[in-house]
Amino acid sequence: VLLCKLCHLIRSSSAIISEITELNRNVLFEHGFAIALGRRSVLARQRGIKHDSELDVISDLERIEYDNRGDVVQYIERLFPEKLEIAYCNTGEPKILGEWDLSPFLPSPNRVAFLKIGQQKTDGLRKIEKVLKRSGLDIDPVDAEEHATHMLHSYCIRLRQAQYVVGHFVRDDRVDHEGQNALAALLLGMALGFGRKVLVLQEGPVRRPMIDVKGVIHEYETESQAEQIVEAAVGPWRQAAAAAKAQAATRT
Secondary structure, three states, X not given: OHHHHHHHHHHOOOEEEEEOOOOOHHHHHHHHHHHHOOOEEEEEEEOOOOOOHHHHHHXXXXXXXXXXXHHHHHHHHOOOHHHOOOOEOOOOOEOEOOOEOOOOOOOEEEEEEEEOOOOOOOHHHHHHHHHHHOOOOEEEEEOHHHOOOOHHHHHHHHHHHEEEEEEEEOOOOOOOHXXXXXXXXXXXXXXXXXXXXXXXXXXXXXXXXXXXXXXXXXXXXXXXXXXXXXXXHHHHHHHHHHHHHHHHHHHO
C-alpha cells in the first residue's frame, strides 16, 4: 500500500529532490523510480561527504552539495516551471534525465537482469545465481565493476532490455553494505519505473528493513530458502517466455 502511494506521489510530481547524506535505501529506490519516469531528479548531500565506490553512478545525476539547508532552498527556488517540463521521445515515452531516448531498447520476454553490482560472493548470492542459470532463461548478470564512465546509461539500457529484474540486498553487518544496497535500491526503483517485473531478495537477519517495498521483498537466511524463493518466481517466467515465443511463431 505504501509503495502504491509513493508511486502515485512521484507520478503526480514534476521533480524530486532526495537527501542522501546518510544513505537510505528507501530514498534511493524512490529516486530511481522518478528517474525512470523522466522526472527532474536531484540528489542532495552535505559537502565533503564521500560515499562508497559503488555509488560512482551518481556522477551521471543532477546533484547539489550544500553547506547548509539554505543552499538547498535557494536551489529549489531556481527550479522555474519551464525547467520542470518532462521531455518526451517520439514514441511518447519520457526521456531519461531529460535527454536520453531509450525507446529503441525493448524487453526480451526471456531476459532476466540479475543485479550482482559488486556484492560479495556469499553462499546465498551464489545459490541465487545458480538457480537463475539453470532456469533456461537468458540471464544478464549486471555488475558494478563493468563500467568506468556513464554507468547509469548502461544500467538503463540493460534494465529496459530485460523483462524481469532480480535484485539482492546484503545484511547490514557486511562490509560496504551501505553502498551496495543503495545502488541495488536505485536500480530496482528504475526497473519498477520502466514497468519491469521485479524480484527482490534480502539476506537476513535484517535490522533495518526497507519500508517502501515491504510485502514485496523476500527475506531469507539459508541457501535453501533463497533457492525456493527464486524457483517459485522463475517457473511462471519460463511459462510466460514460452507463450511469448509461441505467439511470435504464429505471427511469422
